[in-house]
Amino acid sequence: MLTMASAQTSPTAQPGSRLGLRERKKIQTRQAIRRAAYRLFAEHGYDSTSVDRIAEAADVSPSTVFRYFPTKEDIVLTDEYDPVLEAAIRARPAQESPVEAIRQGVLDSMRQIIEHDLVELRERTRLVRDVPALRGRSAEGMGESARMLCKVLAERTGRDADDLELRIVITAVLASMQEAMMYWVEQGQTEDVVALIDRTLDVLGRGLTL
Secondary structure (H helix, E strand, C coil): CCCCCCCCCCCCCCCCCCCCHHHHHHHHHHHHHHHHHHHHHHHHCCCCCCHHHHHHHHCCCHHHHHHHCCCHHHHHHCCCHHHHHHHHHHCCCCCCCHHHHHHHHHHHHHHHHHHHHHHHHHHHHHHHHHCHHHHHHHHHHHHHHHHHHHHHHHHHHCCCCCCHHHHHHHHHHHHHHHHHHHHHHHCCCCCCHHHHHHHHHHHHHCCCCC
């Protein structure tokens, strides 16, 4: 949930879903490309790793890489986290306040992500911190996530999805989480990231007081 880029459905996003053979093969190909890319980024650096080299390491053609990821940045920034977060918030009790639903949904989804994708999450956050091109593009992914969250919260509250107060709350949550993840990287990624996110959302919950 670091960047919340435009998500694609995967077993991580929908653990209980039954996918067809074609969709499973797409997921396997996408994951193979990602794994190859992260390995090469670690060995040679992000800027020195070409898409052709990633394709060769993943045993696919460069055109296949571009079919799944239009740019090299998308290999890092495209994730399956938005559906996890959306499902977690929708599962919260109807009587729960919108802000608390976001808080608990975020924490629940982070636990799922860490259980299934902690290694990839670590790699992604390090790259976003270290590569300027990725930091710039990550803002686009946050915009997509903000629209998704506004829609979910609008359904819970009866407000319009473009409501100003709703947008402010969602933007504050996403920006705070982004900052928390960068702090996590700077501290060596040794802290409990769920506890760190909980601490971050607590700051918002008490009205930004120190």
